[in-house]
Amino acid sequence: MTTGWSLFVIFLVVLNIAGCAWLLWWTSKVRGNEGRNTSETTGHVWDGDITEYNKPLPKWWINLFWITIVFSIGYLLWYPGLGSFAGYAGWTSAGEHDAAKAEADARIAEAFGRFEGMPIDEIARHPDAVSFGARLFANHCALCHGSDARGARGFPNLTDDSWQWGTGTPDEILQTILHGRQAAMPPLAAAIGGDVGVTEVTAYVQSLSGIKADPALAAAGKARYAGVCAACHGPDGKGNPVLGAPDLTDGVWLYGSDFASISEGIRNGRAGMMPAHEPILGELRSRLVGAYVWSLSHDGQVVSSGAQ
Template sequence: MTTGWSLYVIFLVVLNLVATTWLLWWTARRRKSDGNKDAETTGHVWDGDLTEYNKPLPKWWINLFYLTIIYSVGYLIWYPGMGNFAGTSGWSSAGEHDADKAEADKKLAEAFSRFDGMAIDQIAKDPAAVAFGASLYANHCAMCHGSDARGAKGFPNLTDADWQWGGSPDDILTTILNGRQAAMPALAPAIGGDVGVTEVAAYVQSLSGIKADPALVAAGKAKFGGVCAACHGIEGKGNPALGAPNLTDDAWLYGSDFNSIREAVTLGRNGMMPAHLPIIGETRTRLAAAYVWSLSHGDKAEAGAPAGAP
């Protein structure tokens, strides 16, 4: 908060306290009117002799209000509430949050310390660990990969056997711990412009059994071998070490239609998986990874959620 806004807040707080104190003092005075030594009336009379008086509030009631004002002043001295003044207690909502989080993290660390450093395929054998991993997945992963983990355009399906960066326990754990950065460069200038892009797109479609023009496929094969094979391999089967996907199967991250493939070759692709180690820590990352492992290795995990479970 800037100094100007801080002074503005302090002014409003002090103004409200002073105005409230004055209002209580003013209403506590005994008001008199001509012809009535005790109190003035409001002018309302019912049934001929039932008069409404305008008398001060009871002293005990007024004094309670004064006590609340005194309490408010003490509160504003002890706790923050006067602009940038932090209060003499040193309390802050951020500090309390951090303390509560540290306590909760300590309890969680104690509860799951037995999984520290354990391989995720071994953790996946524990139903309780997988259930907790499913909760972690729902909180941190479902917004991209979906509640059923089947992904969407640009976000991989985690329930099948296709893994862009490798599907071993260590590969999956590394992906979630450290994140991944995929980079498909724009290749149109390198393969001959629009014509070359069309030829390569047709050849890529043919690799997975999609029908394409034979002439385009033949021309695209040569261009693919000279440029694209550096990452995807001469046979188009990909390279998990580089995150280059297998182009010969039916798993397509951005779509297998001609226009989607052509767009990828022309403009490139940039996929980013954030690192979760600094977000949820190593052990909880292992639990989330164990859940992900169980989705496509349910028979090997021997326990845990079935493949595709939300």
């Protein structure tokens, strides 16, 4: 906050407190010889004989207001509330967060520290760790992958055996969680012959996974595919898990298998991004999430709740 804004905020706060104090003093004072039992009225009369009197507030009530004002001044001096003034307590929301996080990390380390550095498939043998990983997944991953981890358009299903990056090994899953992934499907309309080329390659790509397509268009698209698309997806369309280039023959589609969705991806490219979660979760929590994710597609290999 700049000095100018800080002074402006301080001015507004002081003005409001002073205004409240003045208003309290002015409305509660005894005027002249009227005394506490003044018969002065507001002029409001109801039903002919019910009159509203203008009397000061009770002394105890007024004192509560004064105590409130004094408390607010002390609070603003102790905690930050006057512009850029840090307060005599030195309290900050960032410090409060860091302290709470350190306390939570200590509890987690005590409960799950034995899993530090352990492969996630081994962690998945411990139901308590998988259960905690599921809660972490719900808090940090379900927004994109869904509460059931089955994904949505543009977000992969984590419960099947189809993997865009790698083959679903424990190390690859953990790598994805820790460091994220960045898809890089470039727009290819100009490279494959404009709208005609996009139409032909789309038909060929559909044919690779058994989707009914015009044979003539698919045949023409095969040559265009071989010249441009095969560099990433392979000559047979099986993909390249190292590059994150998906298999086009397995019937699993991240953005949809209809003609419009495939042609859109070819024409405009795709840029899906899985953010790195190590800065958010830390290494141990990432392993616990990884154990949960690994367990989703390896149900038969997860030991029952009584195992250790």
